[in-house]
Amino acid sequence: MKGTSWTLRLSAGAGFVFLYAPIIALIIYSFNESKLVTVWGGWSIKWYVELFQNEQIMSAAWVSLKIAFISATLAAVLGTLAGFVLSRFGRFRGKTMLAGWVTAPLVMPEVITGLSLLLLFVAMENMFGWPAGRGLTTIVIAHTTFCLAYVAVVVQSRLATLDDTLEEAAMDLGAKPVTLFFLITLPLIAPAILAGWLLAFTLSLDDLVIASFVSGPGNSTLPMVIFSKVRLGVTPEINALATLMIGIVMIAVIAAVFLMRRQQKQVAQED
Amino acid sequence: MMGANESIVQPRRSLLSRFGELRLGRTAVILIPMLWLAAFFFIPFLVVFKISLAEAAIAVPPYSPLWEWDGDNAFGTLRINFGNYLFLFESRFYLDAYLSSIKIAAISTLITLVVGFPMAYLIAKSQSTMRTLLLALVILPFWTSFLLRVYAWMALLKKNGPVNEVLMALGVIDQPLQILQTDFAVYLGIVYTYLPFMILPLYTTLEKMDLSLIEAAQDLGAKPYQSFFLVTLPLAVPGIIAGCLLVFIPAVGEFVIPALLGASDTLMIGRVLWDEFFLNRDWPLASSVAIIMLIVLVGPIMFMRSRNKEAM
Numbered sequence: 001m002k003g004t005s006w007t008l009r010l011s012a013g014a015g016f017v018f019l020y021a022p023i024i025a026l027i028i029y030s031f032n033e034s035k036l037v038t039v040w041g042g043w044s045i046k047w048y049v050e051l052f053q054n055e056q057i058m059s060a061a062w063v064s065l066k067i068a069f070i071s072a073t074l075a076a077v078l079g080t081l082a083g084f085v086l087s088r089f090g091r092f093r094g095k096t097m098l099a100g101w102v103t104a105p106l107v108m109p110e111v112i113t114g115l116s117l118l119l120l121f122v123a124m125e126n127m128f129g130w131p132a133g134r135g136l137t138t139i140v141i142a143h144t145t146f147c148l149a150y151v152a153v154v155v156q157s158r159l160a161t162l163d164d165t166l167e168e169a170a171m172d173l174g175a176k177p178v179t180l181f182f183l184i185t186l187p188l189i190a191p192a193i194l195a196g197w198l199l200a201f202t203l204s205l206d207d208l209v210i211a212s213f214v215s216g217p218g219n220s221t222l223p224m225v226i227f228s229k230v231r232l233g234v235t236p237e238i239n240a241l242a243t244l245m246i247g248i249v250m251i252a253v254i255a256a257v258f259l260m261r262r263q264q265k266q267v268a269q270e271d
Numbered sequence: 272m273m274g275a276n277e278s279i280v281q282p283r284r285s286l287l288s289r290f291g292e293l294r295l296g297r298t299a300v301i302l303i304p305m306l307w308l309a310a311f312f313f314i315p316f317l318v319v320f321k322i323s324l325a326e327a328a329i330a331v332p333p334y335s336p337l338w339e340w341d342g343d344n345a346f347g348t349l350r351i352n353f354g355n356y357l358f359l360f361e362s363r364f365y366l367d368a369y370l371s372s373i374k375i376a377a378i379s380t381l382i383t384l385v386v387g388f389p390m391a392y393l394i395a396k397s398q399s400t401m402r403t404l405l406l407a408l409v410i411l412p413f414w415t416s417f418l419l420r421v422y423a424w425m426a427l428l429k430k431n432g433p434v435n436e437v438l439m440a441l442g443v444i445d446q447p448l449q450i451l452q453t454d455f456a457v458y459l460g461i462v463y464t465y466l467p468f469m470i471l472p473l474y475t476t477l478e479k480m481d482l483s484l485i486e487a488a489q490d491l492g493a494k495p496y497q498s499f500f501l502v503t504l505p506l507a508v509p510g511i512i513a514g515c516l517l518v519f520i521p522a523v524g525e526f527v528i529p530a531l532l533g534a535s536d537t538l539m540i541g542r543v544l545w546d547e548f549f550l551n552r553d554w555p556l557a558s559s560v561a562i563i564m565l566i567v568l569v570g571p572i573m574f575m576r577s578r579n580k581e582a583m
Contacts, residue, residue, distance in 0.1 A: 005495065012393035015386050016405075019412060019466060022423035025433060029426060039431075082304035092301060101308040103576060107517065109524020109568070111541045112561045115548060116315035119558065122332045123318050145311040148304070178296070199414075206416045209526050213548075223418050230418075230531065234426045242419040249414045257407060 023246060030239035047240040054237060057225055064205055064222035067136060071143035072200035078144065079151025079200070080193050084185070086152070087159040105149040114213030117142045121214060134216035142214045143204040150203065151196030158192035159185075202249070316565070323558035324351045334555050355559035364538075365560065369567065371538040375454070376522035379461035380515050383469045386462060387514065391473035392503075395480070406474070413467045421460050421531050428456055428532070456532035457539075461522050469514040476510025477503075509578070516575045520568055540564055 030048075034041025051057060082102050086095070105113065121131055121138050131137050170184045208223035215221065220228075229235050325334040335350065359365045394405045412420060427434050428451040435447040450456055480503070488498040526541040533539070540560065548557040 008389055011389040015390040026423040078304050078307055085301050098305050101312050107520040111524050111526050111544045115561050116319045119318045119322055120315040202414055208418050230422050246415050
């Protein structure tokens with residue numbers, strides 16, 4: 001194969017610049033002293049101080065973290081079950097339907113998901129008296145439902161590429177299905193479940209549209225607060241918040257890559 | 272009882288059937304995710320459909336019941352109101368909103384493809400370490416907040432923002448341009464936020480491609496652009512289709528991008544639905560807007576599902 005052509009390098013390089021320029025600009029602006037975001041007034045961390053003193057943002061962040069933790073955990077359990085059932089149970093009645101219900105939420109426009117869940121909750125409240133009003137519970141149910149799809153897809157693709165000789169061996173040695181699942185399959189797909197959980201956590205933390213539909217008064221999530229502030233224009237505290245969130249994600253990703261590398265090296269050495 | 276030989280001959284089948292041994296347990300395991308999704312994904316659509324046939328009312332909840340026991344007869348009266356749908360089709364505004372959403376989504380999808388293709392191709396051609404690094408660079412934005420990434424463009428595109436300043440310094444323009452709150456900013460926002468969704472399926476297809484085919488074409492005298500259009504592009508079609516659908520379908524119903532970057536008259540149906548619901552509080556009309564949007568999108572969604580099945 002001949003060397004990569006300059007046109008390809010240039011156009012791909014421009015693409016990567018496009019992908020990162022806004023993020024880098026946001027990080028630089030977050031350290032800007034000036035209140036006028038686009039006028040440079042020297043380096044400063046004052047917007048970080050103001051961010052942590054802003055009670056509205058801090059309490060919304062706490063609400064969002066709680067919701068994200070519970071929804072991601074529920075979604076990890078239900079999504080793993082769905083992914084496992086779809087790839088290991090062969091044929092069963094309703095499989096096509098389940099497969100459709102698992103993939104459709106991935107592309108469903110959020111306004112439709114949000115509206116439909118809200119109308120369901122209202123109808124349920126009228127009929128059974130539960131859930132009483134909207135709040136944390138309804139947001140958790142909504143987030144679990146759309147995050148479940150992501151976990152299921154990640155787990156399913158892991159199971160599809162997984163060599164099933166270990167499961168086979170355990171079967172032949174007489175392991176019962178439940179033992180087999182917990183002792184062999186689950187440890188093998190644990191990294192995929194963890195990845196799914198993390199994905200669900202970030203998606204839940206980031207969701208504005210669905211939460212806006214199904215939340216009640218006094219239960220504003222972080223994206224809802226950000227949106228209401230940002231709608232009026234660029235806000236320095238939000239720049240600081242964005243930088244913190246991007247920083248946490250970057251550290252997590254770098255740590256994950258580092259850990260994976262070390263694991264690969266260990267495996268290579270053992271071989 | 273299954274003999275050892277049999278399980279060697281058909282390992283997969285025996286694994287599947289063994290998981291199937293516990294009938295009751297098996298059914299329970301299938302039912303848990305199934306019931307959850309039925310309750311919170313499927314049934315909600317039926318509720319939306321039902322309410323789209325109701326009339327808006329000043330009540331809690333703000334719509335009329337479809338079914339009323341009014342004492343005239345034992346079965347009650349069923350009141351179906353197609354008025355919302357008639358209104359949608361008669362009013363120019365909603366039709367325009369649907370058409371304009373589809374147009375904006377389609378054009379942005381094409382731009383995303385043009386921007387994403389070279390990136391995916393470069394990643395697929397890179398050596399192992401570089402490839403991991405570039406892939407991580409594509410995936411990283413996916414993990415950071417969508418809302419904050421859209422917001423980042425607000426500062427960049429402002430009248431006195433850096434994009435205008437750079438353009439003025441380069442002498443391209445004399446006066447700062449109004450970029451924020453235009454349709455152009457909406458295209459930009461969609462391309463920017465959905466770029467990873469395009470690159471990843473493209474990369475998956477291109478990575479599997481046999482590079483010796485391109486070498487063969489070039490050995491046989493094909494110029495680089497010829498081998499690209501005659502060999503690379505046709506082989507990448509599955510990835511192109513998957514990527515385009517992953518961008519197009521959610522982009523049609525996009526709300527955040529037109530709300531933050533678009534003009535007040537940038538018509539997108541996701542925003543119309545939002546305003547109908549939150550500002551006008553007309554739940555039945557919002558529901559019928561959602562139902563029509565679903566009907567528009569059901570074709571592409573089914574197409575995507577059938578392609579997924581082929582791939583698996």
